[in-house]
């Protein structure tokens with residue numbers, strides 16, 4: 001029996017296998033106008049292909065809770081009802097293929113208002129649909145990036161409300177699972193890390209103060225997200241900084257608290273908050289961070305980062321290092337990665353009726 005193709009149940013949602021797609025921005029929505037932030041044909045084709053390919057769960061890319069929370073003007077959003085309707089087409093199709101639809105709810109904080117990566121990713125001014133980014137502290141992400149506006153406590157509370165409104169819309173759009181984006185140097189992570197959080201009020205300084213904003217978002221979203229549906233949190237388990245960064249020890253401590261606050265699964269990534277660090281990448285390089293959280297806390301975990309081979313993925317699940325694997329760029333190369341892996345492991349997987357001759 002393959003561990004990778006064992007179904008997995010969280011709350012009342014059963015996911016058919018452990019091969020999941022992590023959130024990957026497509027930067028392909030309209031930047032303004034009535035359909036701004038709404039998914040279109042590209043998004044439909046992109047997600048539909050991974051669903052017909054047997055992926056058990058798809059986390060739709062970082063979807064902004066407000067226009068200022070987009071990474072680029074071309075990001076998806078869930079701040080209005082036009083967007084809700086447009087997402088329905090995707091969630092309906094995914095469900096029809098047996099794939100569980102999830103969405104990553106995000107606020108980009110000080111890394112907002114940048115160009116699409118294939119255009120260089122530079123910060124954009126107002127003449128190019130850009131805006132001034134928001135952050136815990138008035139500290140720029142990197143040279144050439146603007147100094148962000150330091151959020152007041154009142155503004156923070158407004159953003160907590162934007163996360164809750166976006167979660168309600170995600171539910172109306174047909175998503176079974178929401179993931180809060182607490183990683184990669186975006187707003188929630190900026191609060192967690194002393195590297196980006198220099199506040200001296202109740203939201204900065206001590207560990208307890210730095211996690212306060214994240215827990216307020218978690219509590220507010222959990223209160224509107226139904227009890228029978230799972231809620232995920234994506235974390236950068238380390239900033240990879242020698243000093244002054246968020247650490248793996250803090251991740252373990254925080255994972256236990258997130259679990260107590262109703263988060264069902266931690267999606268364990270790393271980095272993104274400090275541009276100059278050297279990250280020792282290699283096959284499965286982030287798996288040990290996920291495995292440590294799983295070993296030391298009651299939290300379920302998903303592992304991500306250079307997981308590309310069937311045997312490698314099967315082992316991660318069979319060894320109990322993670323409850324699921326997220327396969328990112330390899331799924332961009334091969335939308336049917338899950339079907340290929342299932343063939344290699346002689347395991348059951350969804351095959352669309354139309355493709356029955358390729359079983």
Ligand code: FNR
Pocket residue numbers: 022023024025026061062104181183184234269304305306307326327328329330
């Ligand atoms: C990403 N990644 C990412 N992460 C995230 O939390 N939200 C996002 O929207 C995105 N967007 C995104 C776009 C693209 C094109 C790539 C390649 C990556 C990171 C992604 O989810 C994953 O963690 C990494 O790609 C590492 O996994 P792989 O690709 O090595 O399997």
